Amino acid sequence: MILDPSGPSIALGGILLDKLAPLIDGVMPEFELEAANSEGAVWALEDGSRFTLRLSQDRLTLGLSAFDGEKRLSAIGLRIGQVFNVRQYLRNGYMSWDGSYFVQPDTAREVVASDPAIASGYAMTALLPHDGAGAVVLGFLRHDRFQSRFTFDFASGPLSINVETLIDRKPLQGEIRAEPLALFHGDAVEPALRQWAETVAANAPIPPRIPERRITGWSSWYNLYASLDEPVLLDHLDAAARFRDAYRVPFDIFQIDDGFTPEMGDWLDFRPQFPQGIAPVMRAAVAKGFTPGLWIAPFMVGNRSRLFSEHPDWVVRSRADGMPLAPMTFYGEFRWHKRSEEYYVLDITHPGAEAYMRKVFRTWAKDWGCGYFKADFLHLGSTYGPDEAIWHQADLTRIEIWMRMIRLIREEIGDALLLCCGSPLWAPVGYTDAMRIGRDVGVSWTGHYSAQSLLRDQTARNFGNGLLWQSDPDCILLRERFHHLDDNQIRSLAHFAGLTGGVVMTSDHLDEVSEERKQLLAESLGGGRPFQCSFPELGRSDLHYEIGTYPNGKPMAVATAxxxxxxxxxxxxxxxxxxxxxxxxxxxxxxxxxxxxxxxxxxxxxxxxxxxxxxxxxxxxxxxxx
The missing domain is CATH 2.60.40 (Immunoglobulin-like)
Structure with missing residues (x-):
């Protein structure tokens, strides 16, 4: 790796990162390059402060200093004015469902204006050269203090990249440092991505939790959804036990995925279908030799919930109008099996809200015997910065707020298994055992919630499996009816999920599927030990684009490869x-x-x-x- 002070620029792996410059609050300030050599550069900014870049081996550090008093920056980062010899870059989404995939600027130029999502990413990127092999990886080392962002611009000229740490107007004095970055070249794409994951693991505040056994079993959602009660669950439990015992396979979890609480936020209340609560089902699962599991969305609060009625001050408010922020609304016929029309964000910085969530997780773990927690929609706790949201406690970054929840969960559940879903991918390293790395599988091959989008995200995020957490490719569908998948699709998805080496779950009634499909599940479960697979063709295929639509009707860039x-x-x-x-x-x-x-x-x-x-x-x- 060479830093040329005349650019300044960095050459690495056949790729040139040129015209490096300071980036403050998303824009380049007026500056003068004061000093530059092979180890870094210093810029004098118009307000008298100094912006410093330091390059040491495969680490890049950025900082702002020599300013008076207190600064409240939105973001600090590096502008890479021109990037040469890039065939594709990895657009890495922020959380489980927002996609990770390679983008080819030369062929995506005509569609990026219609779908700017392909030009934004988080945490890291991999740059693949036109000629030569491997990848140049640029990625942040830590993710538990600040959110980080990549913005790619190629609509009307050469590729440029903004690399930013979101400070979220946290008051700082004396010096403001961006999160350090790893910058290195790897000879092959996926091994280079694994090298970055190893670096993240080494820099995490606590070591990753990697289960010694694959997380396997039954989950209610993709068959029963919210239409369940105790007799139905016990019937499925008996079928799951019969399958496990007949095939002598690892099949450890019996998880109730939503449907037992009346509203989001009322996590200690029950629907009328569960007059005795959920504990009897949990005990029955234990008696059958399973680890019982439950679903929760800890940041979600329904507007019809008892929690909101009694504690309206426990939700995050909009800075624009002071009303509760509602990231999810259901004003039509579909109400998500609840009464609520709007879903708010729990303010975990409020002492009362924190105490309540501690009680919820403590009760579920210690009183109800829950040994497997699926925590969903976790991204809602890190979506909003200080310009949009009012939290009870000010002057925290969005990730500092989010980390309060994940630490709270781990403290209360002890060594129980935790799967994060709809979650920031990198912040919970060390706290979660498993991570959903794609969208819901759905019941069709194409579409927003489909096998097609799931496969794309799985291949681009596979590198974290076994290094940061156990990856979850979502449930295997086995039933012969009530979906739009043919036999090849069912079989291929099951083999794909089984060979990823991570979580394997199904939702189907295992007395109602054919012997052939049961055998397929048994093969997919393997021997119970987790492993890592690889995708040696990752990033090799050329990409071509056309415009489709997102579920909300907005234009979407659709790549063919x-x-x-x-x-x-x-x-x-x-x-x-x-x-x-x-x-x-x-x-x-x-x-x-x-x-x-x-x-x-x-x-x-x-x-x-x-x-x-x-x-x-x-x-x-x-x-x-x-």
Whole structure:
């Protein structure tokens, strides 16, 4: 890595980061380059302060100093005015559902104005060169103090990137430092991403929690949704136990995913369908040999909830009008199985709200016996900065606020398993055991909540599995009815999820699915030990774009690429299985020469240079003897 003081610029891995400059509150201030050498640069700003960049090995640090009194910045960062020789960049979403995928600026230029989401990212990026291999990774080291943001601009010229730490107007004196960044080149894309994940793990305030056993079992949501009661749950529990015992497979969790509380926020109350509460079902699960689990959305408060009625001061208020912020509204026929029309954000900085949530998690864990917690919609606690929201306690960053909740949860549940969903991906490292890394799987192949979008996000976020948390690719659908997936799609999704090496759950009644589908689930569960898979083709396919629509009707950039995914995973015997998965709606053919290596190839039992003919949505698994 070379820092050229004349730019100043940094050359690394065939990519040039040029015209480096200070970025304060999202804009470049008036400045004069005061000093620059191979180890950094200093800019004198018009207000007399100094902006400093330091480069040491593979670390980049930024800071603002020499100012009088107190400063309340929105953000501090680095403007990379021109980035040369980038074929694609990784647009890394902030939380579970907002997508991570590669973007190809040369072909996306015509659609970026319609869908600016492809030009914004968080935490890190990977830059892939036009020529040469591997990736240049630029990513923040810590995520528990500030949110970080990347903005890519290529609509009308060369690619430029803004890299920012959001200070959220936290009052600081003497010096303001951005979160340090890792900057390095890796010879291959996914190993480079894993290297960044290892760096995040090493810099986290506490070590990652990586379960020694895969999180597996049954969850109610994708079959029963909110239509459940105690007899229905006990019936599914019996079926889950019969499946586990018949196939002798790891199948440990029995989780009730929503549907037992009357309103969001009333976490200690029950719907009429549960006159005895939920504890009897939890005890029944334990008696059957399962770890009982529950779903909660700790930042959500319904406007019809008893919690809001009794404590309206426990929700976050809008700075614009003082009314409760309502990030989710349901004004029409669909009310999410509740009475509430609006959903507010719990103000965890309020002592009363904090005490209440501590009581909730303590009760669930100690009194009800919950051993597995799925905490959902967690992003709501970090969505709003100080310009939009009024919190009870001021002068905290949005991530400092968010961390209060995740620390509270871990303190109250002890060593119980925790899955974060709809969550910031990197902030809970060390507190969560598992992380949803894509959208809900849904019941169709295409669309916003679909298998197609799930697969895209899984491949681009797979690198964190086993290093930061156990990844959750969402539930496997097994039932033969009540969805829009064909047999190839069902089988391929199950194999894909099983070979990711992380969480494997299903929601179906296991007495009502065929023996073939039960066997498919048993195969997907494996031996119970977690592992890491890899996607050796990640970032290789050229991307082409057209305009589609988001569910809200806004334009969406839709990328088309090579539909064939190649996935490698270890087997319990020490061999390697290669999963070749045609995700497209047309047949595909792939050559499978010896050893697979860096391309879509493998050695089959029938000999070398075999052709694989894949039907639409079909996947084939080839075992290599390593």
């Amino acid at each position: 090579d539909p064939v995914l190649v996935q490698r995973a270890p087997t319990p015997s020490g061999a390697t299985v290669v999963n070749v998965f045609n995700t497209g709606d047309l047949p595909a053919t792939r050559l499978m020469p010896e050893g697979h290596g860096e391309g879509p190839s493998a050695q089959t039992d029938a000999g070398r240079d075999q052709f694989l003919n894949l039907a639409p949505y079909q996947s084939l698994q080839i075992v290599l003897d390593d």
